[in-house]
Amino acid sequence: MPTLSLLRALLFPAIALTSVWWLAPLTGLWTEDYQTLISVLPYLLGTLLLVLAQVFNQGRLGQMALLVMATYALIQFELQASLEHSERWWVFFWLTLLWPLNAVVVRFLPERRPLSLAGMMFPLALALQLLLIYGLTLTSLYPAVLQWSESFRAAGVGGLLPLPAWLSFSIAVALCANRLPRKADIPLAFITVIVLHAGMFYLFASQQVSALTASTSLLLLFATLLVSNHQLAFIDELTGLPGRRALMNDLKHRHGRYILVMADIDHFKKFNDTHGHDVGDDVLRLVAAQLEKTSGGGRAYRYGGEEFTLLFPSAELVETRPFIEATRERIASYQLTLRDTNQRPASSKDGKKQRGQKSKARTLNVTMSFGAARRESGESIEALMKRADNALYKAKQNGRNRVEDAV
Template identity: 55%
Template sequence: MSLARLMLILPLLLCLILFATGVPRMAGWVADSGTLLVVVLGAGGALLLVLAQVFNQGRIGHMALLVLASFALQHYGLPAPGVAYSGPAYWLLFWLALLLPLNIVLIRWLPEYRPWSVGALSWPVLLLVQLVLVWAVPRSPLFVDAYSWVQSWQLQAGGGGLPLPAWMSATLAAGILLTRLPRQPDTVLAMLGVLLLQALAFYFAASAGAPLLAALLSLLLLLVALLIHNHQLAFVDELTGIPGRRALLNDLRHRHGRYTLVMADIDHFKSFNDTHGHDVGDDVLRLVASQLRLVGGGGKAFRYGGEEFTLVFGSDDLKEVTAEVDRLRESIAVYPLVVRNKAGRPADNRSGKQQRGRQPKDKVLHVTMSFGVALRQPGEESEMLMKRADKALYKAKQNGRNRVERAR
């Protein structure tokens, strides 16, 4: 499980636990500070919308808007806790519980825009249309037939529970969100968390403060997702999935005492791009990163830039670190990189049978790396340490490449 995924799953579970433990206490909190909590919710939602605009996170902004709209409709459109739902109130709760999960799925698959850009306005307009229809239908002659259908899904006794169509909508939405989860699932997992919290809010709609608590926790979860996403953008290399140069500099800034730094460079990387294309060059970078990620001895891998990588070890045992680096060098050198023959692939099974045995085989390439190892001296700045490691790397290349050299 990736760190980004774990960083969001834990807050998601925490929010669900807080909701379960907080609902019984919300009646007292609402009685004492209900207005203040609503103000906090509105301010938090506005702040999240601004941050989403600044950081180009349209989905986060749309989700915040959906949470605020859902709470406002529940807060001002539903009766006080303990009052049975009927007529327009039941109609509103039914369609809220049915449509909200479907809107979350729609936000998930819409293109990423800034929340208030022209391209992003399609969803708020659609949301407004839904609100107008939900408000207008009970006031039209069609209300009698439509309400009869809604009434057939009457809530359980006492107003608790969700109608079957709402259960089906929430289940379908959760399944769609989890299907083909992206490599960086921060926003999608936050959407799933909001879906679960809002479903619980509808289920406990008769409990005082349940919609307010669900809305507050939903905005908190969306804020966490926004922070995680921007942390990934700032500190994780998108191509290789390992920490990037900014993360390296931040790591070195907080290291003190003696440690070992290794500069590494892919041998003849330009020839891979020139001969096989940039796609193969990207595959080479991913392959190297996947092997460097397995570094032992307490080491940590970073992509410094281009075809250069950096390893940082907390150990000052130069002999032990050099042995681990040499093991990595050898594992990379023997690892086969298969270059698929895409141009010669048959269009269908029949063509494949005719061409079988006559197509050129896929190429198998091998990548090598050179390494320069430097042990930090007392009081030495990280910039000077990196220069010494870089000189050792240059020496490794001069001495034939695919080797490890120590700095003086």
């Protein structure tokens, strides 16, 4: 499942990279009307994305949109002349050097609304960088620094991307790719935007390449924002399973006969009271991981608290009963190790010494009770869930760690 999640997160970045690779050679063939439209498009997309990022509290996506839009505006107003001019090369050199570093800063910023006081720190930092670069031209150091920057012009591949920029972009990609989280949509989108801008600076002489790169980057960020908010609304953050809203949405669009199973962790309150909420969270993750392995077409959801749901496309309970029983037995036989945080090694050296020694950690066994109900023709969702709940209550009454069918 982690591999499948990563492949899904790679879909939009792959589309963005493929689109730019295919469209870049064609920009010179576009009519004047199309060129005018694509020149304005980054500003429209960037403004819309900033508004949505503010509404949905997606600060990093909003700040990246701001960086892309500000970069595009700087190119349009300052870098339309030949880079043979020293003044233009000065701006281009520092832009290619600092842009990926600013992208890394955005990647690791805390989530703050773009238009909040904390969120305004990043655009202020960008403005300060511009002032410092401009201020450097007024000092006695300018001739020497300019000569140093121009020493990379001919050495750069194609003469357009200086060596410091290559290093900066490589470091930025490596930092953003390091330790990708389980929900990797935003980091992968940022990596793609960085790669797109590296390509843009490398092909800087191409017509409309900056507009194409900015528009594609912003469309990718827009799609990532939609995916991210969908996950927040429909995916349970702790377990990674679809949540109650996703379950109800699926049930509303499901017709005919199917099997609904309500499942509940036995004595879950005792786990929390005895071992603490951290262990309780481990139990929930364990159960979710095992429920996700349910075969027979079963799909797992976290209904709420310690309660989960399984949904089967089968029309008969007898068909799904072996799959439910297999899941129940798999959970009951799994031993959850309780780690003593006070005995954790203080260093990797101490950890190596402890390896191979007999562990004194305690283990727990978790069990679940299941209530299964087949949807009857014309039966409402509420009635079906009530019958499944009654079957679950019956399983609890009959000793727990068992499956009961609804009547």
